[in-house]
Amino acid sequence: xxxxxxxxxxxxxxxxxxxxxxxxxxxxxxxxxxxxxxxxxxxxxxxxxxxxxxxxxxxxxxxxxxxxxxxxxxxxxxxxxxxxxxxxxxxxxxxxxxxxxxxxxxxxxxxxxxxxxxxxxxxxxxxxxxxxxxxxxxxxxxxxxxxxxxxxxxxxxxxxxxxxxxxxxxxxxxxxxxxxxxxxxxxxxxxxxxxxxxxxxxxxxxxxxxxxxxxxxxxxxxxxxxxxxxxxxxxxxxxxxxxxxxxxxxxxxxxxxxxxxxxxxxxxxxxxxxxxxxxxxxxxxxxxxxxxxxxxxxxxxxxxxxxxxxxxxxxxxxxxxxxxxxxxxx
Amino acid sequence: xxxxxxxxxxxxxxxxxxxxxxxxxxxxxxxxxxxxxxxxxxxxxxxxxxxxxxxxxxxxxxxxxxxxxxxxxxxxxxxxxxxxxxxxxxxxxxxxxxxxxxxxxxxxxxxxxxxxxxxxxxxxxxxxxxxxxxxxxxxxxxxxxxxxxxxxxxxxxxxxxxxxxxxxxxxxxxxxxxxxxxxxxxxxxxxxxxxxxxxxxxxxxxxxxxxxxxxxxxxxxxxxxxxxxxxxxxxxxxxxxxxxxxxxxxxxxxxxxxxxxxxxxxxxxxxxxxxxxxxxxxxxxxxxxxxxxxxxxxxxxxxxxxxxxxxxxxxxxxxxxxxxxxxxxxxxxxxxxxxxxxxxxxxxxxxxxxxxxx
Numbered sequence: 001x002x003x004x005x006x007x008x009x010x011x012x013x014x015x016x017x018x019x020x021x022x023x024x025x026x027x028x029x030x031x032x033x034x035x036x037x038x039x040x041x042x043x044x045x046x047x048x049x050x051x052x053x054x055x056x057x058x059x060x061x062x063x064x065x066x067x068x069x070x071x072x073x074x075x076x077x078x079x080x081x082x083x084x085x086x087x088x089x090x091x092x093x094x095x096x097x098x099x100x101x102x103x104x105x106x107x108x109x110x111x112x113x114x115x116x117x118x119x120x121x122x123x124x125x126x127x128x129x130x131x132x133x134x135x136x137x138x139x140x141x142x143x144x145x146x147x148x149x150x151x152x153x154x155x156x157x158x159x160x161x162x163x164x165x166x167x168x169x170x171x172x173x174x175x176x177x178x179x180x181x182x183x184x185x186x187x188x189x190x191x192x193x194x195x196x197x198x199x200x201x202x203x204x205x206x207x208x209x210x211x212x213x214x215x216x217x218x219x220x221x222x223x224x225x226x227x228x229x230x231x232x233x234x235x236x237x238x239x240x241x242x243x244x245x246x247x248x249x250x251x252x253x254x255x256x257x258x259x260x261x262x263x264x265x266x267x268x269x270x271x272x273x274x275x276x277x278x279x280x281x282x283x284x285x286x287x288x289x290x291x292x293x294x295x296x297x298x299x300x301x302x303x304x305x306x307x308x309x310x311x312x313x314x315x316x317x318x319x320x321x322x323x324x325x326x327x328x329x330x
Numbered sequence: 331x332x333x334x335x336x337x338x339x340x341x342x343x344x345x346x347x348x349x350x351x352x353x354x355x356x357x358x359x360x361x362x363x364x365x366x367x368x369x370x371x372x373x374x375x376x377x378x379x380x381x382x383x384x385x386x387x388x389x390x391x392x393x394x395x396x397x398x399x400x401x402x403x404x405x406x407x408x409x410x411x412x413x414x415x416x417x418x419x420x421x422x423x424x425x426x427x428x429x430x431x432x433x434x435x436x437x438x439x440x441x442x443x444x445x446x447x448x449x450x451x452x453x454x455x456x457x458x459x460x461x462x463x464x465x466x467x468x469x470x471x472x473x474x475x476x477x478x479x480x481x482x483x484x485x486x487x488x489x490x491x492x493x494x495x496x497x498x499x500x501x502x503x504x505x506x507x508x509x510x511x512x513x514x515x516x517x518x519x520x521x522x523x524x525x526x527x528x529x530x531x532x533x534x535x536x537x538x539x540x541x542x543x544x545x546x547x548x549x550x551x552x553x554x555x556x557x558x559x560x561x562x563x564x565x566x567x568x569x570x571x572x573x574x575x576x577x578x579x580x581x582x583x584x585x586x587x588x589x590x591x592x593x594x595x596x597x598x599x600x601x602x603x604x605x606x607x608x609x610x611x612x613x614x615x616x617x618x619x620x621x622x623x624x625x626x627x628x629x630x631x632x633x634x635x636x637x638x639x640x641x642x643x644x645x646x647x648x649x650x651x652x653x654x655x656x657x658x659x660x661x662x663x664x665x666x667x668x669x670x671x672x673x674x675x676x677x678x679x680x681x682x683x684x685x686x687x688x
Contacts, residue, residue, distance in 0.1 A: 025478070051478065057512065062505025065467020066474050072456060073406075073475035092502075096461050097468065105449040105457060106439030107666040141667055141676075165669035193673035240674040243684055278684050 001184055007177040009151035010040050010116075013158045014078065016187075018048050021076060024162060027054040027063055028080030037082050038118065038177055064090035064115065068098045068167070071113040078162060084119035084171070085131050098167040099142035112165045116158070118172040120211055120261055122309055127297035132262035134210075137169045138238040138271075144192055145238040147171040149213035151181040153236060156190035164192060171238070173211040173261075195242035197249065201231030203328065204255040204319060207246055207272050209235035212259045212310075219259075219315045227330050228323065238268060246272060247279035254285040255322050259315050264292035285326035289318045349561060351628045357399065357560045358619055358629065359637050361391040364415035365616050366641040367424060370649060371414060371431060375595045379653075380431045383460075384445045387415035389590035392615035393522055394419050396563025397585075400571055401490055406454045406476075408469035409492045410522075411446035413458040416492070420455045422448065424644055425651035434655035441658045442666055463500040466491055466519070470506040473515035477578060482516070488574040489517040490567070496527025496535050498544050507580070511548035516574040518567065519545070519582045522557065524589040529601040542584035550580050557585030558615040588613045 004012070017024045030037050032045035032055040045053040056063040060081060067077035081087045087094065098111050121130025138145045144166050148154040154172075161168035198213060199220050208216040213234050220230035231249050235242065250256045256276050258269035269290035276288050294308040368386040375384045387394055394415040401407060401420075409416045417427050422438055430437030431445055439449050448458040456472065459465040469491030476487045497503055498521060510517050521541045525532055533539045542552030555566045563585055570581045588610035592599035599607075623629040629637075664677045678684060 057505075057508060059505040059508065061502055062467050062470070062509050065464075065502065065506065066471035066509055069468035069471020069473075070475040070478065071471070072468065073472050075475050075478060092461060092464060093467060097459075097464055101457070102669055103666045104439065104443045104447045106437075106442045107669070108439060108449055108451050109456075110669040112669075144668070144672060164672075166672075191673060193675070237674075240672055240676060242674050244674065275684060 001182045003180055004151055004183050005177065006151045006154050006172075006179050006181070007038070007040055009154040009183050010158060010172070011042060011044070013155045014041065014044060015047070017159065017162045018044065018052055023074060024076045024078065025052045025054065026078050026080065027056050027067060029056055029058055029082050031055060031080050036080065038174070040116070040177070041080065060086050060089035061093055065093040065097065067113050068093060068101075068111055071111045072101070072109050076112045076162060078114045078116060081115055081117040083129060083174075084117045084133050085129055087115070087117055087133065094137070094143070094167070094169075095140050099140045102166065103142055110165045111167045113167045114158070114161045114170050115167070116170045116172060118174045118177070120173040120175050121298050122175055122305065124300050124302060124305055126300040130298040132293070134169070134171050134238055135262055135266070135268050138241070138268065140239070142167070143239060144168040145171065146192055147210040147236060147238055149176065149210050149234050149236070151179070152183045152188070153190065155183055156188040157192070157236065159188060160190045160192050163189065168192070171210060175211040176214075179214065190236070193237050193240040193242060195236050195245040196234045197231060197245070198234040199230070199232040201229040201253065203229045203253055204257065204322060205231045205233060205246075205249040205253045206257050206259055206315070206319070207233045207235065208259040209238065209268070210261065212261055215312050215315060216259050219312050219319065222316070223319065230319070241271065241275070243275045243279060246275060250276050250280040251283045254283050255326050255328070256284070256288045257315065257318050257322055258288065258290045258292075259310065260290065260292045261310065262292060263295045264290060265295060267292055286322050287325070289322055291315050291318050354623055354628050357395050358623055358634070359641070360395045360419050361560065361616050361619060362637050362641045363424070363644060364391045364394055364418055366638070366645045367418060367427070367648070368414060370645045371428075372595050374431065374649065380445065381433065382444050383411070384431070384595040385412040385593065386591065386595065387412055389588045389610060389614060390522060390524065390557070391415060392560040392619060393557040393563055393585045393587050396560035397490065397492075397520060397567050399560065399564040400567030402487075404454065404487050405571065406456050406469070406472045406487065406489045407492075408456050408465040408472070408489065409458060410462075410465065410494055410497070411458065411460050412494070413446065413448045417448035417450070417455055417458070420450065420453050422450050422453060422455065424648035428648040429652040429655050432652040432655070433657065434652055435658040436651070436655040440666070463493065463497045463502040466493060466497070466502050466506040470510050470515060470517060473510065473517035473580075474513065476516050477513070482576055482578045484572075484576060486516060486575040488571045490520060490571070491517060492520045492522060494527060495521060495523040495525065495532045495541055496530065497521070498541050499535055504547075507545055507548045507550055510580040511545070511550045514578040515580055516578050517580045518570040518574055519550075519580065520567070521582060521584045522587065523584050524587050526589055526593070528593045528597075529599070542582050545580075545582045550582055552582030552584060554584045554586065557587035558613055558618060560615075560619065587615065590614060
C-alpha cells in the first residue's frame with residue numbers, strides 16, 4: 001500500500017500499462033512535450049518516446065477517430081481529451097462510431113479504446129470549460145463509462161479500462177487530481193459495472209460519484225457526530241449502472257439523496273431516482289432527492305459560481321429535509 | 331459555371347493491348363456483377379425485401395473495379411455507404427451481401443448493419459459507414475496503426491479511404507488529411523466525384539470544386555482520373571498506393587464518374603435535367619467497356635452476353651439464398667453490444683422491469 005495522489009495513480013498506471021503491452025499508446029493535445037495540461041502524463045514521453053506518447057494537433061474529432069481506427073487494427077489507444085467539454089468536438093466519432101461499430105458490424109470488430117478526460121467546474125473557468133456531460137455518454141449503448149473517486153480506484157479502473165475491449169470513457173475530475181489516498185501495490189484490476197459502499201450506514205443513503213464523493217463522505221462524517229448513520233454509495237461506473245447495490249442500500253436505509261456535480265434536469269440523479277423508485281419503492285419513507293448544479297451556464301464570478309454549484313451545505317440541508325420528511329427519529 | 335464534363339488532367343485510357351485479355355475480361359465480369367447486383371437490389375427494395383436506405387453503385391462500376399484491382403488483399407479498405415459494389419468486388423459472397431440487405435442472420439454482419447454497413451475483417455473491407463465522412467478519421471487511424479507496427483517499403487500495407495465529392499467539405503475530412511500529411515501516413519484518399527451530393531452539384535458545395543486540389547492545404551498532392559476507365563483508375567491507384575507504402579506519403583485521387591440514377595433507390599432525381607440524365611447514360615461505363623473489349627477482340631458479343639447471363643444467375647442465386655435465410659431472433663438482441671462481458675449490463679426489452687438483484 002502506498003499513499004499517493006490521484007494524479008500519481010493515473011501516471012503510474014499509464015506507465016505500467018505502456019510497459020506491459022506494446023499495443024498501448026497515448027495520444028492527445030500537449031501530453032508529451034508539455035507533459036499534459038494537468039500533468040497526468042508527466043515523464044511518459046521521455047520514458048517511452050514519441051511513438052508511444054503522441055502529441056496531436058488541436059483536432060479532437062480527427063485524433064479520436066484515428067484512435068478508433070487504430071483500435072480496429074488491434075492497437076489499444078488511451079486518448080486524452082483535455083477536458084470533457086472538448087469531447088463535444090469528437091462526439092460523432094465517440095457516439096456514432098466507437099460506441100456502435102461492434103454492434104453495427106455484428107461483433108466482427110472491436111474498439112479497445114479508452115478516452116480519459118476530466119470534467120467538473122469550480123476553478124472559475126466559466127461556462128464552456130466547467131461542464132459535467134458524463135450523463136450524455138452514460139446514455140449510449142456500446143460505451144462504458146467509469147468515474148473513479150479515489151487514487152486506488154483511479155489505478156484499478158484505468159487498468160481495467162485499458163484491458164477492456166470496448167470503448168471506455170474514463171471520467172476524471174479537475175478537483176480530484178490533488179487528492180490523496182492509499183493505493184494497493186501491484187496489479188489492480190477493478191470490475192467495471194460495480195458500485196461500492198464507501199461508507200456503511202443505516203439511516204439514509206447518499207449516492208454519489210467522482211468529486212461528489214469527497215463532499216458526500218465529509219457530510220456523512222458530520223452527521224455521524226449527531227448519531228445519524230449515513231451510508232454512502234460510490235457509483236464508480238455510470239454505464240453499466242449497478243442498480244442492485246443502490247437499491248440494496250435503500251432497502252436498508254429507506255431514504256436516499258443523490259449528490260451530483262452535473263445539472264439537475266435529466267442528470268445522473270434522475271436515473272438513480274427512477275431506479276430507486278422502481279427497485280425499492282416499498283422501502284422508501286420519503287421521496288428520493290437530488291442535490292445538483294443550478295441550470296445556468298456556469299458564470300466566472302466566484303460568488304455566482306459558488307451559488308450555482310452543489311456543496312456540503314446543500315447536501316446537509318437536503319439530508320435533514322429527507323430525515324424530517326420521513327419521520328426519522330434517532 | 332465550370333464545365334466538369336471534360337475535366338482537366340484526365341488520364342487517357344491505357345494503351346490497348348497493355349493488359350492481358352484475361353485481366354480485362356475479369357474486370358468486365360466484375361463490373362457486370364456489380365451492375366446486375368445493384369439493379370436487382372433496386373428491384374428487391376421495390377418489393378420491400380430491403381428496407382431503410384439503399385444507395386447503389388450504378389454508373390460507378392469502373393471506379394469500383396479499377397480501385398480494387400489495385401488494392402492488395404492485405405491492404406485496408408474504408409468506403410462510404412454506397413458500398414455494395416465494393417463489398418462484392420472485395421470478394422464478399424453475393425449471397426451474404428444480399429442476405430445483409432434483406433436483414434437476415436446469414437448477412438455479412440448478421441443483419442445488424444444493412445446496406446450502409448458491409449464489413450469483412452478477414453478481407454479487410456473495414457466498412458460501410460452511414461455518417462458522411464465518419465470513415466475518414468477511422469481510415470487515417472488504420473494507416474496510423476500500419477505505421478506504428480511496420481516499416482515503409484514495397485511490401486508494406488496501405489489504406490484506401492473512399493468518400494463522395496460532398497464529403498470534402500466536412501470537418502472530419504480536413505482534420506484527417508492534416509493528420510495524414512503531418513504524420514506521413516500510408517493512405518490514399520479517393521474522392522468519387524459523381525458531380526452530385528444527393529441533389530447538390532459540386533460547385534454549389536465546394537469553394538474549390540477541383541476536388542483533387544483540396545489536399546494542398548495539407549501538402550497532399552492530388553490527381554483527377556477518368557473514373558469510367560477501370561484500367562486508368564487501377565493504374566492511378568497503384569501509383570498512389572506505392573507512394574503510400576514506400577514513401578509513407580498520402581495522396582488524393584479524384585475519380586470522375588456519373589451517377590446513373592438517384593442518390594438512393596427512393597430518389598427519383600427530379601432535380602436533374604434531361605441533358606444531365608442523357609449525359610450520365612451516354613457515359614455509362616459498363617456498355618462502354620464492353621464495346622471497347624469487343625472492338626479490340628478481347629470479347630465477342632456472345633462471350634459478353636454469357637458474362638451477363640452468369641452474373642444474372644449469380645445474383646438470382648444470391649436472392650434465393652437470402653430469401654431462404656432466417657431472420658435474426660429478438661432473443662439475440664443484446665448479443666452484439668459489448669465485446670468484453672460486463673456486470674450489470676442493461677438488457678431490458680421495452681416495458682421490462684429493471685433488474686435489481688435482491
